Amino acid sequence: MPSHAPTRPRRTVSALVGTTAVVGLAGLLGGCSGLAQAESASTAPSQAPTAALPTTVPAGTTLTVGDPTTQFALQLAGKDIDAPFDFKVTWANISGGPQSLEAFRARSLDVSAVAEIPSLQATWTGLPVRNIAALYRQNWDTAPIYELAAAPGVKLATLADLKGKKIAYSPGQAQGALVLKSLAAAHLTQKDVTLVELPSTGDVYATTLASKQVDVAPIGGTTLEHYLAQYGKDGATAIDHHLRDDAGHLYAPDAVLDDPAKLAALREYVVAWAKAKVWIYDHPDLWKQKYDVENQGLSEADAQYLIDHAPVPDIPQSWAAGIQRTQATADLLSKEQGRPHIDVAGLFDQRFAAVAYQAAQEQREADGSAK
Secondary structure (H helix, E strand, O other), rough: OOOOOOOOOOOOOOOOOHHHHHHHHHHHHHHHHHHHHHOOEOOOOOOOOOOOOOOOOOOEEEEEEOOOOHHHHHHHHHHOOOOOOEEEEEEEEOHHHHHHHHHHHHHOOOOOEEOOHHHHHHHHOOOOOEEEEEEEEEEEEOOOOOOEOOOOOOOOOOOHHHHOEEEEEEOOHHHHHHHHHHHHHOOOHHHHOOEEOOOOOHHHHHHHOOOOOOOOEEEEEHHHHHHHHHHHHHEEEEEEEOOOOOOOOEEEHHHHOOOOHHHHHHHHHHHHHHHHHHHHHHHHHHHHHHHHHHHHOHHHHHHHHHHHHOEEEEEOOOHHHHHHHHHHHHHHHHHOOOOOOOOOHHHOHHHHHHHHHHHHHHHHHHHHHHH
């Protein structure tokens, strides 16, 4: 591993909710499935197929891909990543669940990079999809995607302090799921707080915190850093929640995966995707300058902040643990949002797991030998 693996500084000196609450969350999530099945109709995705993935891409095959970060990494890495495509790629400037779901329904997108919630959301809204790649963070506890930030002057030392607070909430996105997980970990319910539905785009959460329209919001990255720098003097704080918020997936509609030509092309794309994730981590200085500063327009300080808090990519050989965590998330959302129960195993096309894992291992070896 490169030497820049981060150690995240804590935001407050107060201890977070302890082991008891975390165990409580595990117990609550483990029991949600039965409640959801009893109270809701079942949503049963078709079982992912088990036949071997095709390895030959027919001539003339095309893929439309919504994965801007991987697109940039492949272009920047060049020959550092040995993953030539035997098909034509059309890159779409699309990321995240809402955009990708809309594009899937319009049949203008074949695959997209998202977090944990979109495959669940798609299933609940009648669009059959499957996850074909899984990315997690080895350092998920010290480099979370989001922290829980408090408005200036609002006491938030532990998750138990969420009681009675107004909390920014986006029900169809990862931040909304994190809010529900945090409440469960603190043995609180929605009745103990006021959930304020807000879009999680841009700096909406930080702005509403600063103006004290909400008491707490999940924010991360440079948005969190700027918020604390500007309002910390007025009493703004943030705490780590110590819950998993690190899942990342490639997902595609079943209709795309049922096309043998596109399925073979997706196998090749997953190889490139996995190698790109490893390459980004192994080339922090180049990535900072070319992507964060020159492409994204970040300041040198902001770009360095992202490098210092970079995720250590975990592309596992087995998806079993990740599937179990996603099942717990689905069960919690079923219970708290009145959604039908989902058996999430059918949302993961596990034929791709070994493909991604092997590609990541190959890239680590290539990056190591090049240094």
